[in-house]
Amino acid sequence: MRITVSGLPGSGTTSLSRYLAEQHGFTMISAGEVFRECAKEHHMELAEFGRLAETDPAYDKMIDARQKEIAEQKDNIIVEGRLSGWMVEKADLKIWLFASIGCRLERIVFRDQIADIKTAKAITLEREHCEAVRYRQYYNIDINDLSIYTIILNSERWGVRELGAIVDTAIGQLKASPPKAT
Template structure:
């Protein structure tokens, strides 16, 4: 089974992906973690590194191609990233996590240890616009088009356990339908 988990920064995609990987014994690949690691290796904040990636598409394309390649080669995998729903054509389940900007900013400020929420908001909105521009430019993808997703959940209303329970049920139904067509 191949599952993609996508959403805007701070929506909880990494937390849900880790939960699902652990709960179901799936492997996991995270584009966001790879991108954050590259930013760190370049001693840059995410927004600045995003601007570098905008100037040099090879960073994004390398991450996207690697995710796609791994997802094609493996079964029982969680592929987490903003574009994973678009990149993994053979996904059995595509999930989009939504959370309002205020909720996401609080999470991002805490996670990334940003001094204050106003700074976190500015950096996040700049990053989101930069990413949206790059995705449209590279792949003609409108990140706001959620029509490809099987499940869209508001992560403000449920913690990772609640979100996980909803997806656990979905996975069980998919497995059952495979055995009883």
């Protein structure tokens, strides 16, 4: 089974992906963590590294290609990242997590240890804009088009366990009766 988990920064994609991987014994790969590691390796903040990636598509394309390659070669995998739903075309389940900007900013301040909400907002909005531009330029993907997703969940309303329970039910249904061809 192949599952993708996508959403904007701070929506909880990594937390849900880790939960699902642990609960079901799946392998997890995360584009965001790879991107953050690359930023650190280049001694850059995320927004700054995003601007670098804007000028050199090789960074994004390398991460995206690697995720896609791994996902196509493995079964029982969770692929987490903004473009995962688009890149892993044959995923059995494609999940999008939604949370308001205020909720996401609080999470980002805590996760990335940013000094305050105002700074987090500037960094996050710039990052989201840079990514949206790159996705459109590189792949002709509109990140706001959610039509490809099987499930859209509000991670502001529910915590990881509750979101996990919903997805666990979907996984159980898929295992019991694979989706019909359309």
